[in-house]
Amino acid sequence: MSKPYGVAVIGAGYWGPNLARNFRGSSAWDLVAVCDTDAVRAQRVVGPRSTVEVETDVHRLLARSDIDAVAIATPAATHAPIALAALAAGKHVVVEKPLAPTSVDASKMVRAARDAELILMIDHTYCYTPAVTYIRDVIASGLLGRLLYVESTRINLGLIQPDVDVLWDLAPHDLSILDFILPGGLTPTRVSATGSDPLGAGRACVGHLTLSLPGGGDAHINVNWLSPTKIRQMVIGGSHRTLVWDDLDPLRRVSVHDRGVDLGSPDADERHASAVSYRLGDITVPALSEKEALGSMVEEFAAAIRGDRPSRTDGIAGLRVLSVLEAADHSMAANGSPIRPRFVDTTTGDLE
Ligand SMILES: NC(=O)c1ccc[n+]([C@@H]2O[C@H](COP(=O)([O-])OP(=O)(O)OC[C@H]3O[C@@H](n4cnc5c(N)ncnc54)[C@H](O)[C@@H]3O)[C@@H](O)[C@H]2O)c1
Known part of the structure; x- marks a missing residue:
């Protein structure tokens, strides 16, 4: 030692x-x-x-x-x-x-x-939880198939911060998790964000952020300081399976659902609607350790x-998250228009 x-x-x-x-x-x-x-x-x-x-x-x-x-x-x-x-x-x-x-x-x-x-x-911090480590391994193994969408909800009655809005306060968690679990890290080509301040607190207290995923889908993040209900949930939909992470449910923190929608090949049936089928398979709940x-x-x-x-969370991971947060700021200022984040060179940390 x-x-x-x-x-x-x-x-x-x-x-x-x-x-x-x-x-x-x-x-x-x-x-x-x-x-x-x-x-x-x-x-x-x-x-x-x-x-x-x-x-x-x-x-x-x-x-x-x-x-x-x-x-x-x-x-x-x-x-x-x-x-x-x-x-x-x-x-x-x-x-x-x-x-x-x-x-x-x-x-x-x-x-x-x-x-x-x-x-x-x-x-x-979240990248060091057993749940997020498991999610990363499951995605890397190919069990979920191609990623179709991510829905992340992080809402609660939060302290209105004096220096940052709700996106800068809470979304770094979701973005750092995505950076860790997505093969190739967080590299969206498009980020859109909206924020609202319905109480007149002086900064956005409710925020929505949408970013493109590599395979064509979107990740959607909802953060909110005004919700009396606390929710910490991420749904990751894949072409084979869907993973649900509910961080507030210690008995079923992560579940993998063999459920989803299949589209038959276009020429299998002339009518598109009849080529759609729903899979209703098993739900697996892995045993995860409880470690701080x-x-x-x-x-x-x-x-x-x-x-x-x-x-697993080096300075460049922090830089990629910042580049997305800055794109979100620019998008908010442009009423939610999509913005391309600055490219981060993952070997040098240089910005485009
Ligand atoms: N990883 C997480 O889940 C997590 C959770 C909460 C906060 N944070 C982060 O931790 C950081 C601190 O947040 P906090 O809520 O503890 O803030 P805080 O305001 O409660 O504490 C900050 C402390 O820093 C001290 N300080 C300020 N400038 C200093 C200086 N130049 N030299 C020495 N001390 C100085 C202040 O006196 C204060 O005690 C923030 O970056 C926040 O985003 C991370």
């Missing part, structure tokens, strides 16, 4: 404590410090009588030689300057979603990490630094 890497968590607000807890629980890591401009928050995460240190200044933190890596859980607008400073100081970096406020900033981060031969990862996603994420960060395996 190699020596644990020294790590610091930067940002001790809502999400940072979850990162700190998982680094603390991993033998691959030694949590050296928690850094927040608000010392009281950092101290609360560290707890009493702890050997983990409290730090309030990022630059002082980055100058330490006992820290190999940092996890950044500060507001999105601060991600790029903190990550670039950390990379310049020779630290490996994992950043909370979104990678940066703009794809241009994110591209700079990807290039800085590559030039310094350091790991840059994004915490696309962040625990797997911190293990993968260490494995990527050791050179054991590349991270």
